[in-house]
Structures are given as structure tokens and as C-alpha cells.
Amino acid sequence: MTRDLPTPTEPLKIGTRGSPLALAQAYETRNRLSAAFDLPEEAFEIVVIKTTGDRIIDRPLKEIGGKGLFTREIEQAMLIGEIDIAVHSMKDMPVLQPEGLLLDTYLPREDVRDAFVSPSVKNLADLPAGAKVGTSSLRRKAQVLVAYPQLEVVEFRGNVQTRLKKLDDGVAACTFLAMAGLNRLGRSEVAQCAIEPEVMLPAVAQGAIGIERRADDSRAADMLAAIHHTETGERLAAERAFLAALDGSCETPIAGLAELSGGTLRLRGEILRPDGSESLSDEGTALIEDGAQLGREMAARLLARAGDGFFDWRA
Numbered sequence: 001m002t003r004d005l006p007t008p009t010e011p012l013k014i015g016t017r018g019s020p021l022a023l024a025q026a027y028e029t030r031n032r033l034s035a036a037f038d039l040p041e042e043a044f045e046i047v048v049i050k051t052t053g054d055r056i057i058d059r060p061l062k063e064i065g066g067k068g069l070f071t072r073e074i075e076q077a078m079l080i081g082e083i084d085i086a087v088h089s090m091k092d093m094p095v096l097q098p099e100g101l102l103l104d105t106y107l108p109r110e111d112v113r114d115a116f117v118s119p120s121v122k123n124l125a126d127l128p129a130g131a132k133v134g135t136s137s138l139r140r141k142a143q144v145l146v147a148y149p150q151l152e153v154v155e156f157r158g159n160v161q162t163r164l165k166k167l168d169d170g171v172a173a174c175t176f177l178a179m180a181g182l183n184r185l186g187r188s189e190v191a192q193c194a195i196e197p198e199v200m201l202p203a204v205a206q207g208a209i210g211i212e213r214r215a216d217d218s219r220a221a222d223m224l225a226a227i228h229h230t231e232t233g234e235r236l237a238a239e240r241a242f243l244a245a246l247d248g249s250c251e252t253p254i255a256g257l258a259e260l261s262g263g264t265l266r267l268r269g270e271i272l273r274p275d276g277s278e279s280l281s282d283e284g285t286a287l288i289e290d291g292a293q294l295g296r297e298m299a300a301r302l303l304a305r306a307g308d309g310f311f312d313w314r315a
């Protein structure tokens with residue numbers, strides 16, 4: 001069993017970004033750990049770390065580049081011992097972690113669906129030609145344009161609060177947000193509706209929180225094992241293997257969702273051209289323990305259908 005549990009004088013340091021959603025996720029992690037080990041809140045310290053992605057708010061993310069934008073500084077802080085664990089939205093996490101770090105603990109997954117958010121219309125089909133859809137997600141942009149080529153997609157960055165403000169200011173007629181984020185912020189009322197995966201397949205790992213630790217920290221390993229959610233881990237293993245085999249980064253429009261029923265895992269995947277001119281989908285089932293293999297096979301099948309240059313920019 002775990003020795004040396006954290007105490008108020010030697011707390012476990014939980015690293016997180018400072019956005020309201022990131023903080024909510026860090027508090028959830030702290031609450032689960034404190035309940036699992038019957039420890040007071042003061043045995044945990046939430047340490048807010050500003051990342052490159054938080055610092056640069058005036059440029060599209062794809063120009064700054066790289067999936068580590070919201071994680072690099074946090075991982076550095078963990079490697080030098082300034083924090084012990086880090087709480088992440090798995091959707092934003094690269095498939096590989098830096099040497100010395102492990103990301104293998106997941107909390108129970110929230111709603112995986114995207115939310116349709118608009119002050120004026122009930123759903124996308126109600127928007128007139130030329131209406132502006134605000135999103136900075138290449139996946140959502142391409143999915144919208146495949147289904148509604150007559151709409152215009154405009155860049156829409158910032159945290160949930162910032163994006164809602166932009167809608168109020170009329171910068172766009174609607175936007176998409178993850179239902180998971182809205183639920184965790186207690187703001188699900190801003191969603192006109194949740195979009196079913198059949199209509200808009202979510203991003204790989206959407207709605208999942210992952211907790212990272214140093215590979216050699218046995219105290220953190222023991223503590224995190226107590227709050228790990230196995231089913232979420234199984235689903236993410238399949239989705240992230242799919243993403244990894246597609247070489248997915250923020251710059252490639254990819255969607256993927258694994259679901260479990262009985263002993264079976266069903267994986268759905270989609271890749272899109274960045275300009276929204278084409279989408280390719282696939283799905284398959286496997287034993288749960290073969291989910292990662294299924295993910296790799298589906299990625300290979302899709303890439304073979306796509307051919308060279310599918311992800312290249314044309315617009």
C-alpha cells in the first residue's frame with residue numbers, strides 16, 4: 001500500500017492550466033484523490049501554470065503549431081519536480097509523452113458529443129447561406145463544410161467564456177463547444193442541442209480527463225491507480241492508437257470514437273480534407289483488449305483510401 005501519503009505540510013502538487021475548465025478538472029481530480037485516501041483538501045496544492053497556448057491568444061493555433069502548445073510548460077514543471085501530477089483534457093494531448101513521464105490514468109469520461117451553441121438558431125440546418133460559423137477546430141470546420149458548403153467558417157479562439165462573448169458580439173452566428181466542457185463548467189444551458197456522433201463524430205478523446213505523472217514516482221502511481229477509470233482507458237487506447245497511426249496533430253481534421261458494450265469495442269473513425277471538400281469514414285469492432293490494433297488497422301484502411309496529399313491545404 002501507499003506509504004508517505006501527502007499532508008498539508010507536504011502536499012501533492014497538482015499542475016494545471018488556469019482556464020476555468022482546466023481548474024474545474026483539477027478540482028475534480030483533487031476531490032477524487034482526497035475521497036479515495038480520506039485526506040483533507042489541504043493535502044493537495046493546485047499549481048497553475050501558464051502555457052505557450054495560453055500566452056499567445058491573438059493568432060490561430062495552427063500558425064503557432066504543434067500539439068504540445070498547452071502542455072510543454074506543465075510537463076517541464078513536472079520533470080523538475082515543481083509539480084507531481086498534471087491534469088489534462090485528453091483531446092489536447094499528443095499521443096507520445098516526453099521521456100520520463102507517463103499518462104495512463106483517466107477519470108470517468110463525460111459526454112463525448114459536441115454542443116451546438118447559438119443565440120439565434122436551433123441547429124445548423126436553420127442557418128442561411130453565407131452565415132458565419134465560428135470555430136478554430138479544423139475537424140469541426142471540415143465537418144461543417146462537408147455537410148453545409150454554403151456556410152462560412154471563421155476563426156474563433158479562446159476559452160469557453162471568450163467564445164460565448166464573441167457570439168454575443170455577433171462575430172459568428174453559432175459555434176461548437178464540447179458538451180463535456182459545458183457540463184463541467186455548469187453551463188450546459190448555452191447549448192441549443194448536443195450533436196449525435198452520427199452527425200458530427202467527436203474528436204479523439206473528447207470528454208476525457210487524463211492525469212500525467214513522473215515514471216519513477218511510485219507514490220503518484222499508487223495514488224492515481226486508485227482513481228483510474230478502466231473503461232475510459234480502454235476506449236482511449238483504441239482512439240489514440242487510431243490517431244497515432246494517422247500521425248494526427250491539431251493540423252489534421254480527424255475524428256474518432258470508441259464505445260464498449262459487453263466485451264466488444266466499437267470504433268468509428270473519420271478523416272477529412274482540411275478544406276471540407278471530402279470526408280472518409282470507417283468503423284469496426286474488436287475484443288476490448290484488441291482496441292488499439294483495431295485503431296491501427298482502421299487508420300491504415302482510411303489512409304489507403306485517402307491517397308497522398310489528402311491532408312494537404314488547398315484552400
Ligand SMILES: NCc1[nH]cc(CCC(=O)O)c1CC(=O)O
Pocket residue numbers: 089090091092176177178180181205206207208209
Ligand atoms: N481544444 C480545446 C478543448 N479541449 C478540451 C475541451 C473540452 C473538454 C473535453 O473535450 O474534454 C476543449 C474546448 C472545446 O472543444 O469546447
